[in-house]
Amino acid sequence: MKFTFFIEGENFSKAGTASSEVKKILKQLNVDPKIIKRTVVSLYEAEVNVVAHAFEGNMNVEIFPDKIVVRIEDKGPGIPDIDKAMEKGFSTATPKVREMGFGAGMGLPNIKKNSDEMNISSKVNVGTKLEIVNYLK
Amino acid sequence: MEKAHFYHALKVVEEVCIGCTHCMNVCPTSAIRVKNGIADINKNACVDCGECLNSCPVNAIIVEQDDFSQIFHYKQRVALLPTVLLGQFPDDISEKQIYSVILELGFTHVYEVDETADILTEVTKTYMQKHHQERPFISSFCPAIVRLIQVKFPALVEHIIHLKPVIDISAIFYREKLKNEGFSDDEVGIFYVTPCAAKIAAVKSPVGEDKSFIDGVINMDFIYNKVLLSIKQNKSKELKYELNKHISRRSIGWTLTNGEASQYSGRCLAIDEIHNVIEVLEKLENEEITDVDFIELRACDHSCAGGVLTTENRFLAIERLRKRADWYHRNKPIILEKKEIEEYRPYLLENISIKSIEPRSILSLDTDMMEAMKKMEKINRILKVLPSIDCGACGAPRCQALAEDVVQGKAKMTQCVFLQKMLTKEGLITPQESFDISENTWGVKRFEKKNINDH
Numbered sequence: 001m002k003f004t005f006f007i008e009g010e011n012f013s014k015a016g017t018a019s020s021e022v023k024k025i026l027k028q029l030n031v032d033p034k035i036i037k038r039t040v041v042s043l044y045e046a047e048v049n050v051v052a053h054a055f056e057g058n059m060n061v062e063i064f065p066d067k068i069v070v071r072i073e074d075k076g077p078g079i080p081d082i083d084k085a086m087e088k089g090f091s092t093a094t095p096k097v098r099e100m101g102f103g104a105g106m107g108l109p110n111i112k113k114n115s116d117e118m119n120i121s122s123k124v125n126v127g128t129k130l131e132i133v134n135y136l137k
Numbered sequence: 138m139e140k141a142h143f144y145h146a147l148k149v150v151e152e153v154c155i156g157c158t159h160c161m162n163v164c165p166t167s168a169i170r171v172k173n174g175i176a177d178i179n180k181n182a183c184v185d186c187g188e189c190l191n192s193c194p195v196n197a198i199i200v201e202q203d204d205f206s207q208i209f210h211y212k213q214r215v216a217l218l219p220t221v222l223l224g225q226f227p228d229d230i231s232e233k234q235i236y237s238v239i240l241e242l243g244f245t246h247v248y249e250v251d252e253t254a255d256i257l258t259e260v261t262k263t264y265m266q267k268h269h270q271e272r273p274f275i276s277s278f279c280p281a282i283v284r285l286i287q288v289k290f291p292a293l294v295e296h297i298i299h300l301k302p303v304i305d306i307s308a309i310f311y312r313e314k315l316k317n318e319g320f321s322d323d324e325v326g327i328f329y330v331t332p333c334a335a336k337i338a339a340v341k342s343p344v345g346e347d348k349s350f351i352d353g354v355i356n357m358d359f360i361y362n363k364v365l366l367s368i369k370q371n372k373s374k375e376l377k378y379e380l381n382k383h384i385s386r387r388s389i390g391w392t393l394t395n396g397e398a399s400q401y402s403g404r405c406l407a408i409d410e411i412h413n414v415i416e417v418l419e420k421l422e423n424e425e426i427t428d429v430d431f432i433e434l435r436a437c438d439h440s441c442a443g444g445v446l447t448t449e450n451r452f453l454a455i456e457r458l459r460k461r462a463d464w465y466h467r468n469k470p471i472i473l474e475k476k477e478i479e480e481y482r483p484y485l486l487e488n489i490s491i492k493s494i495e496p497r498s499i500l501s502l503d504t505d506m507m508e509a510m511k512k513m514e515k516i517n518r519i520l521k522v523l524p525s526i527d528c529g530a531c532g533a534p535r536c537q538a539l540a541e542d543v544v545q546g547k548a549k550m551t552q553c554v555f556l557q558k559m560l561t562k563e564g565l566i567t568p569q570e571s572f573d574i575s576e577n578t579w580g581v582k583r584f585e586k587k588n589i590n591d592h
Contacts, residue, residue, distance in 0.1 A: 001510055016425055023423065029509045030501035033292035041424045065507055136506065 019043035042114035146337035154197035160189035174580020184284035187445035211326025224454030280339035281436035291496030308350035332444030345491035392441035403430030
């Protein structure tokens with residue numbers, strides 16, 4: 001089963017809409033609440049990343065009987081040094097974003113913590129592709 | 138699953154219900170459908186919040202209560218009162234008068250349930266230190282909220298504090314006290330005067346307990362009427378009640394918004410009204426709200442002062458309760474005599490925990506994930522042909538709800554009036570068939586010929 005959600009860049013008031021939709025779907029599919037929680041937390045972080053850094057993006061969700069695969073692709077500045085971005089507390093967020101309670105530099109590490117597999121690739125000035133896989137059983 | 142069958146205090150009086158869909162549209166768990174022109178409540182989904190009762194224009198939804206005369210089955214008859222009861226009466230009626238009338242009605246003891254809030258606050262503090270990994274803590278105070286979390290937010294069940302609410306602590310305290318005074322267990326009857334439907338459901342089908350500690354429930358509006366009637370008719374000859382107690386500010390404010398959240402250190406939130414609560418629970422579940430220590434959640438607007446069985450305007454009631462708290466604080470600032478409840482502290486602490494609270498999601502389409510996926514695909518296909526205006530004319534609150542009902546075999550797609558018109562136009566069903574479907578949803582009466590000139 002496939003679903004696609006659009007993510008609008010720089011609109012924090014809508015951040016979380018896509019991950020909430022995925023949550024609803026997983027609840028209907030009778031997925032273990034603990035797995036739902038992990039998945040939704042990682043998707044929410046990824047969604048906020050797109051809102052905070054990119055111009056726009058898509059969240060493509062594919063649900064298989066044994067796993068959920070989510071690809072988040074954005075058009076944006078990209079990440080020059082992914083290893084650095086994976087460090088806890090590293091953040092490029094502007095003071096304005098931090099004021100809103102985002103940008104503590106926990107994004108990618110938190111996604112990794114809450115997913116079973118995580119793949120990330122990025123091209124500077126093009127965009128970032130993030131793949132999150134969580135097993136449902 | 139804790140029990141196959143859940144007791145609900147909210148009942149639809151079929152003779153009165155006009156099948157108007159008001160309740161169906163406001164139900165926060167989409168538990169209501171209109172069938173045969175009458176509202177039908179799904180017992181698995183209902184959380185007894187009372188939104189339906191508030192929205193009903195003809196008072197067809199009632200709160201079922203126990204027969205009052207049953208109190209006389211017991212030698213010792215204890216009335217457990219919610220503190221909000223005292224806020225219902227005009228200022229010229231005294232606390233002493235109210236208590237006296239309640240005794241005259243046949244009770245042998247009166248006790249305000251929130252008096253045990255002091256003990257619970259203390260135990261909750263230790264509990265939160267001990268189980269710090271379960272942050273944020275959600276209060277177990279409001280039974281409608283506990284049920285809401287069970288059915289809609291199963292991932293949050295483990296955050297509910299596994300301690301008894303004050304109503305149960307007070308009940309076990311008073312029972313034990315009377316047993317120590319020489320009465321046997323079956324001589325003691327404990328009755329709770331309730332400001333809402335959810336507390337009744339909590340007594341009749343408790344969550345996290347094998348059995349309830351309360352023998353019966355009496356609706357607060359019933360007591361309100363009895364007290365006012367007796368006072369207006371000057372029936373009370375003498376005031377039976379001796380006012381010799383101290384109720385703390387904490388106890389009097391306990392059931393009002395922020396009554397609990399104001400007691401604990403750290404980041405504490407207090408949220409009232411069920412839609413506000415749902416909004417916060419969604420965010421909590423996504424971990425959009427983090428770093429919160431304690432959350433007080435109440436289903437009614439302005440907490441228990443807004444309960445469906447209250448009679449006074451909630452703002453006036455709250456003001457009176459605040460005044461009452463101030464009075465106790467000013468006039469009896471120090472508790473002179475040792476409170477009786479202190480002797481029972483060890484006993485209460487021993488019995489204060491509750492067992493596990495099981496999630497029972499109403500959202501999953503099927504226990505088997507493959508089946509659930511098939512059903513979801515079907516629902517999405519059905520939704521494409523439904524008009525998505527959520528008119529409710531099919532007897533379900535939203536197009537989404539009808540699609541789910543169809544897939545679960547609880548409804549037919551042709552209940553949709555838009556589809557009916559399309560099918561009739563294309564000659565796939567006859568006008569008579571279309572009419573019959575509508576009659577099934579809305580009842581025969583609704584379609585009886587009415588002459589406009591008669592009105």
